[in-house]
Amino acid sequence: MASQKISIAGVEFKNPVVTASGTFGSGMEYGEFVDLNKLGGVVTKGVANVPWPGNPTPRVTEVYGGMLNAIGLQNPGIDVFIERDLAFLRDYDTNVIVNVCGKSVQDYLDVVERLNDTDIDMMEINISCPNVKEGAIAFGQKAESVFDITKKIKDVAKKPVIMKLSPNVTDITEMAKAAEAAGADAISLINTLTGMKIDINRRAFALANKTGGMSGPAIKPIAVRMVYQCAHAVKIPIIGMGGISCAEDAIEFMMAGATAVAAGAMNFVNPYLTEEIVDGIEAFMIKNKIEDINEIIGCVD
Amino acid sequence: MKKKVAGFVIRSEEIAMDIYSLWIETELAKDAKPGQFVGVFTNDKSAILPRPISICEVSDDKTALRLVYRVVGKGTKEFSHLHAGRRLQLLGVLGNGFPVEEAQGKHAVLMGGGIGVPPIVELAKVLSGKGGEEAPIAKQVTAVIGYRDAGTFLLEELQQYAKVVIATDDGSLGTKGTVIDALNANDISPDLIYSCGPMPMLRGIKNWAEAKNIPAYISLEERMACGVGACLGCVCKTKNVDHHSHVNNARICTDGPVFDSREVEI
Numbered sequence: 001m002a003s004q005k006i007s008i009a010g011v012e013f014k015n016p017v018v019t020a021s022g023t024f025g026s027g028m029e030y031g032e033f034v035d036l037n038k039l040g041g042v043v044t045k046g047v048a049n050v051p052w053p054g055n056p057t058p059r060v061t062e063v064y065g066g067m068l069n070a071i072g073l074q075n076p077g078i079d080v081f082i083e084r085d086l087a088f089l090r091d092y093d094t095n096v097i098v099n100v101c102g103k104s105v106q107d108y109l110d111v112v113e114r115l116n117d118t119d120i121d122m123m124e125i126n127i128s129c130p131n132v133k134e135g136a137i138a139f140g141q142k143a144e145s146v147f148d149i150t151k152k153i154k155d156v157a158k159k160p161v162i163m164k165l166s167p168n169v170t171d172i173t174e175m176a177k178a179a180e181a182a183g184a185d186a187i188s189l190i191n192t193l194t195g196m197k198i199d200i201n202r203r204a205f206a207l208a209n210k211t212g213g214m215s216g217p218a219i220k221p222i223a224v225r226m227v228y229q230c231a232h233a234v235k236i237p238i239i240g241m242g243g244i245s246c247a248e249d250a251i252e253f254m255m256a257g258a259t260a261v262a263a264g265a266m267n268f269v270n271p272y273l274t275e276e277i278v279d280g281i282e283a284f285m286i287k288n289k290i291e292d293i294n295e296i297i298g299c300v301d
Numbered sequence: 302m303k304k305k306v307a308g309f310v311i312r313s314e315e316i317a318m319d320i321y322s323l324w325i326e327t328e329l330a331k332d333a334k335p336g337q338f339v340g341v342f343t344n345d346k347s348a349i350l351p352r353p354i355s356i357c358e359v360s361d362d363k364t365a366l367r368l369v370y371r372v373v374g375k376g377t378k379e380f381s382h383l384h385a386g387r388r389l390q391l392l393g394v395l396g397n398g399f400p401v402e403e404a405q406g407k408h409a410v411l412m413g414g415g416i417g418v419p420p421i422v423e424l425a426k427v428l429s430g431k432g433g434e435e436a437p438i439a440k441q442v443t444a445v446i447g448y449r450d451a452g453t454f455l456l457e458e459l460q461q462y463a464k465v466v467i468a469t470d471d472g473s474l475g476t477k478g479t480v481i482d483a484l485n486a487n488d489i490s491p492d493l494i495y496s497c498g499p500m501p502m503l504r505g506i507k508n509w510a511e512a513k514n515i516p517a518y519i520s521l522e523e524r525m526a527c528g529v530g531a532c533l534g535c536v537c538k539t540k541n542v543d544h545h546s547h548v549n550n551a552r553i554c555t556d557g558p559v560f561d562s563r564e565v566e567i
Contacts, residue, residue, distance in 0.1 A: 022532070029531040029555075032303050045533075053548040060534035066346045067526060071533050076547035216349055222376040268527040269342070269349045271305055271392070 002285035004278070006040070006259050006266035007158035008237045009185035011121050013040035013095055013260060016293060017277045020241045021046055021124060021164070022071065022097035022263030023215075024274075026085035027092070033271035035205050041095035041262060045083060046185045048240020049110040051077035053072050055131060061197050061206040066216020067244065067265055068195050070131040073101050078114045086118055095121040097162065101129060101136055105149055109156050116281040118201040123159050125149070128166030130213045140166045140191075147186040150182035152297065160185040162239065165230075168194050172226050173233035185223055187261065188239035189230060190223045215265035217243040222254050231257020231298050246274070248249035257298040303393065303529060304329070307561035310387045311365055320416070321381045322357070323368045325498055327392040329333065330366045333359045335424035336497075336520055336559045337364065337398035340392035340528040350391050351528055352376045353554070355497070355520075357419035357455070358426065361546075395528050396558045399424050399495050404439040411463060412480045412489035412506055414498025417456050420520060421446070424495055424551035432462045443489055445512035447502065453475040467547040482503050483528055491533045495559075500567060503519040507562040523553045530555035538566040 004015035018041040024030055027042045054074025060283060061068050075081070081098075089096045098120050102108035107108060108125065115123055127140035128220070139149045150163055164180040165172055166192040178185050192213025197206035223242020230238055240258025245266040246249050253261045263273050281293065290296060308327035316322045329339060333356050340351025352515060359365035370380050375458040383389065385540035401424070409428050413421035425444055430437035444463040446456070451473040459465050465483035467475030468483035480502060485493075496506050525535035536550035540563070543551045551565070 023527075025531040029527070029529045032529070033305075041424045051546075053550060054533065054536070056533075057536060059536070060524050060526040060532065062348060065349065067350060068532065069526065069532070074533050074536070074546060074548060074550060076545075080547050105534045216345075265526075266349070269351070269530060271303075271527075271529065 002282055002291060002293070004285070006089060006188050006293060007282065009122070011095060011160060011249060015040040015278050015281065016254065016260040017274055017281070018095070018097065018132045018239065018260055019267065019274060020041050020262040021126065023264040024272060026089060028088055030267060030271055035091040036094050037095050038275050039119070041097050042110055043124055043262060044099055045075060045095060046073045046099040046101035046129070047078055047081045047111060048073065049107050051080070056180040056208040058207055059209070060210070063195065063197055063214060063218070065218030066214055066230055068197055068205045068212030068214050069192070070212035072131050072209065073136070073162040075101070078111050079117045082114065082118060086120065090119070097122040097124050099124045099126050099164070101126040101263040102104055102172045103132070108149065108153060112153055112157050116153055116156070120159060122162055122186055122271055123157060124162040124164050125153055128164050130166070130168060130192060130194045130211065131209055137166055137168065138280070140175065141169050142152050143257070146175045147182045150179050150184050155181040162186040162188050164191055165189040166191050167222060167226055173229050175239065176230040176234045180236050184236060186237045186239060187230065187234065188214065188221070188241065190226050190242045215247050217266070220249060226253055227258050228256040244277070245269070247277045250277050250281060251284055251296065254293070254296050254299045255298070259275045259297055269286055303395065305392045307388050308386050308391045309391065312385055313383045315381070316369070319372045320454050321370055321372070322378060323383065324365055325389070326343050326365045327391055329391055330359050330363050333366060333394045335401065335427050336420050337394045337396045338396060338558065341368070341378050341380065342390040342392070345375065345379060345387070350526055351414060353395070353522070353525055353528060354422040356423055358458070358544070371416045386390050389406070392528055393481065395551045395554060397556070399520070399559050401438055403425055403493060403516065403518070404428050406440050407492035408441040408443070408490065409439040410484070410489060410494050411442065411444045412446070412494060412496040412498065412504040413444065414441065415449065416437030416494070416556050417520070419500070420445055420497050422455055422458050424438060425459055429462040443491070445480045445483050445489065446521050447483070447498065448474070450474070471516070473540070474512035478504060481509050494518065496520065504567055509566065510562055519558050519562050520558045520563070521560060521567070522558060525554050528554050540564055540566060
């Protein structure tokens with residue numbers, strides 16, 4: 001029997017497949033397509049201390065081999081989230097990882113404190129969303145800021161902390177090292193790449209926000225490269241993501257050094273994707289006589 | 302229950318300039334209701350997202366859907382070249398659809414503009430009991446339809462199920478002006494309105510209907526990615542705090558696309 005079990009910061013995962021924040025809601029919508037019990041974990045849409053209205057529309061547009069989004073972290077706030085989304089997820093046998101966003105350090109800490117009192121498995125701290133004017137990415141583009149916010153969160157958090165890193169930096173390994181030095185339990189990468197699209201017929205930006213975060217298969221080689229670089233820069237586990245559209249892509253990220261993998265924008269294209277990746281990894285393991293998935297993590301060196 | 306399934310092209314044809322009709326054999330037809338839509342995938346891997354297209358008709362045996370769309374980009378361009386027998390992937394059925402039961406025993410006025418006309422066809426069919434073959438839902442069904450010019454489409458289909466009144470932008474057919482101009486010119490008194498079309502038209506109908514205290518159900522569109530309510534791409538402002546977002550942002554793909562005009566700010 002091929003074992004897909006992995007562990008991150010003491011949290012056991014039945015398999016390395018999770019969802020990328022913002023592409024899966026809190027699982028309710030895709031629960032119609034996949035059995036959430038079969039996933040290693042569900043990473044929720046970002047949640048803040050209070051409701052955020054998000055950006056004006058249009059918020060999404062397609063680009064070659066991917067898409068741009070500028071949702072702007074619309075979320076109902078932590079109160080509704082705990083009452084509704086966490087209550088929903090509790091009925092499933094899967095790890096629950098809550099993505100946390102904020103405009104100020106105190107915003108993040110407020111959410112972290114509220115989550116401390118819940119039964120979630122981990123927190124993922126979003127310091128890399130390119131689509132909001134205050135907070136988020138402002139904390140993620142300088143090593144000192146990454147260190148500072150990670151440390152403040154770690155001082156308060158009673159659950160393992162994953163710092164989600166932005167690829168929109170000169171050297172992502174500097175951010176990874178800063179997160180590790182400040183005590184982060186894991187890192188996840190990559191968030192979206194800042195992009196732009198112009199509608200030439202309307203002589204206007206395709207998105208109301210002008211810029212948006214690019215995701216989809218077109219960004220995968222960049223993401224694989226960054227996961228590989230970070231895996232060589234830090235010892236803490238990495239959750240790899242960026243354009244994963246099949247089990248083979250997921251395996252590629254693991255061979256680059258990711259302990260777990262997240263499916264993101266391609267859920268929109270194939271709503272059965274997450275479950276298919278779990279099954280595809282198993283098929284690959286059987287075919288290649290791999291007994292333990294941990295064997296392949298970072299095997300390409 | 303939403304699914305992503307294969308469909309097979311039965312017939313594809315251009316029915317007006319850049320307007321195409323596509324009959325697809327698909328199991329999604331079994332549960333399709335007027336005002337709902339499907340996501341249609343391209344075979345071009347560089348164009349990843351499903352194209353949301355409204356359901357124009359459901360075959361009588363509920364094994365096929367008719368989609369009528371305008372060619373606007375590379376996805377719809379590809380669809381326009383599909384031949385009978387070709388396979389394509391569909392996500393559906395999506396959205397809430399028009400609340401047909403609200404028309405029970407009433408004079409329903411269906412207002413469609415441009416590429417908003419297609420969903421009006423299936424709605425007229427259902428409200429009229431297939432033009433009288435079955436027990437109708439509405440007492441009377443009138444369709445007030447707007448086109449740019451005399452290059453009309455789906456008129457014959459609509460005439461089987463409703464009394465049809467036309468408005469054109471250039472006055473080449475029917476009333477010159479908007480669908481509201483045509484409504485007034487023909488002294489039509491709706492008990493309720495169902496509508497799909499461009500935003501300025503929907504805004505006009507919302508204002509007209511609210512001033513007269515007539516219920517109006519309007520079908521909205523917006524750029525969307527997932528089509529199932531997860532990505533929060535296709536939101537519209539709502540008057541009251543809605544149950545899902547808690548920030549007055551309803552999801553057009555799942556809370557809509559059809560809304561009571563009084564509930565949305567457009």
